Amino acid sequence: MNFKAIAIAAAAAAVATSGQAADLPSDIAPVDYVRINDAYGAGFFVLPGTETAIKIGGRVRIDLKINNLTDDEDFGGVDDDGDARNNQNFRARANIRVDTRTQSELGLIRTFADFQFTSDTDGRGNEGVELNAGYVQVGGFTFGRASSTFDLWLGDLSTNTFDRHISDDTVWQASYTYAVANGLTLAASVEDNSDRQHDIIDGTAAGNTVPTFVAKALLNQGWGWAGVSGAVTKLDAVDADSSEIGFGIAGGFGFNLDVIAPGDALNFQVAYADGALAYVGADETADAVLSGGDLEANTAWSVATGYKHNWTSELASGLEASYLDVEAGEETADFNDFNEVVVASSLEYRPVSGLLFSAGAAWKQKDVDGGDKNDAATLNFRVERSF
Template sequence: MRATLALAVTGLLAPSVHAQSATELQTQINDLQRQLDGMAESKGSEGWMVPGTNTAVTIGGYVKLDMIYDFDQDMGDSLFVAGLDTANDESDPSFRAHARQSRVRIKTTTPTDAGEVKTTVEGDFYGGGGNEIFSNSRGLRIRHAYGELNGLLAGQTWSNFMQFTAYPSTVDFDGPVGVSFIRQAQLRYTMPLGGGANFSVSAENPETTGFEDSRDNAPDLTAKYKWAGSAGGIEVAGLARSLQTDSATATGDDNAFGYGVLVAGRLNLTDATTVMAGAIFGDGVGRYIYSSFSNNDSSASRSGIGEAYIDANGDLETIEAYGANVAISQQWTPKFSSGLSYGRVEGDQPADLFPNSFETLQSVHFSNFYKVADPVTLGLELSFADKELANGESADNTRLQLAAQFDF
């Protein structure tokens, strides 16, 4: 900035400089300094201006390294509890390291006569990729891509049927089971109610799991009330969906109605201590409960819970599913914090038809975070995962995870 100012002053000291008074020169220098200061403030608060427009762009995200040791069996890059292998009854420790959770985010804001237009595009590296022999390449995938104007949101982001109020922080990418965790394309409208409350409705992309030849004939519909204040917050949400199949085995009723109810809340016991809890219940709610989705297989080899199945009469029958989680977080010092969270999922699918589908999932996370500097955080987590099948088989795993995250 000083170099720019010096060049400008040098230009002013050309042949006409002797004709100007010292006062006039000082006035021009002061004006130029104010302009440069204003540009710096604008860049810091609003981002970089796109040339020829009034659109400001900001770039953010983080780089994260995860180092993982599984004591019992390899569970991959995240603690996906539904993926536990119940056929493996031996202890097979494994270690791996990756940077797939690293992400990049671009945001824009544009003032218009209709209001401020905002857009967000974010991606991470949990897409497909190469091998670990020499490149460890990973594909960039879309997490969020949406625009906003006056309470209207259009694009892909977190579902409106999701519990932000009671979602604990974990070192693991996934976090505890039993929470609502889903991103998809949607059209949403949020109406502020005042006093920290709002009401939102959405029409979202439908997708059905658990049986062959499913057909999505209508969007999933959601509605949510949310309040947040200094004492904590609460969310209550509802989901309605249409399930349909074109399978030849569905000789009876080939469509069904699915629904879900979500309640979540958090309470700030002190400035440093917070407790939170959430619960989800539904019939045909399926994939909206994290880890409860299923492969599209109506045979006895089907895994997961899914949303529905075709019964012996050829009718499409929905499946009840439940999810719950509780957590507590403690800020020990300005730099060090810890959290303990527990999650559980249960499904009510017929055990005689699907003996290999899981009946319950559980996970526990003991998470610790140390902020080395504002943009640098270290994480250490001990977690436990347990899976029980309808046929009585089970599997579990204990994981130790170390992470380093660099925000930008």
């Protein structure tokens, strides 16, 4: 091949290459890869095309609860249809949680939704989805369904046994939390009392006519925590001559006992309520007695404590106990003074992150003034996977 032929071939190749290049787009959009954002903790990533960090997680729980372990207790009873409940109950529960965070000129904007699915042998045919929690936070403000501002220590046992006498409720609210300094926060809230309201003995409850007002001061330090909270609500009934004011107050503290083992904690809490017994963790009771048109508020106080010990990084156990004392505003055939004690324990094993195997046992005794003293005991076995 001579030099002239080589030159002609090179020129032809150059023309073909320039023609193909002219057919390609001049600007290629960059690929918007998903970015990790760990500023809010593990699991958050940035939604493409936005500055919003999102985390999708949840858990699945499987429970077996064995009841009626004592001779004189009536824990099983009957359901709303008059059918006998089982002495054992199997439950499957799944939670899907969506958490978003966005920085703005108003501060951090957060949304959180927790969708809960439950199916158990005591409620077959009633399976469904509920919004366990759902709220919007803008700066220090919270709007929606979230843990009550009143609540302090919620207990540490990872089992499903008898409830200790501790206030632990998720309520509709509008609240504001202000961080003062050095771990001290102040909070105030306006809350719907529907989930906390109990019966009126010999009267028809009128429901909520005004919201509940709640305030709390909480101190968190390296040694532990301390806090006080209070709530004021309205007590009413259709047949009552006038309404009454109900209230609840609580105080507590906890110590981090890392000197014994990492993660160990000892907690203590006391509460008092007048006409608002949910604030002392009293269930299956009444807020007041209607007598001759007058509302006589029932009063109660409770004390609760618990210790959680970590034997190893995978194995832990806990013991909690509480005592409740209820005094009727006026004793009737349907309502008398009573006290109740609950003791609960758990053994928890976490072989890998997010996986829990636990076993729990609990005992309670209710002593009614002038009536019976009944005992109850239960066992619970749980497998839980969180993600």
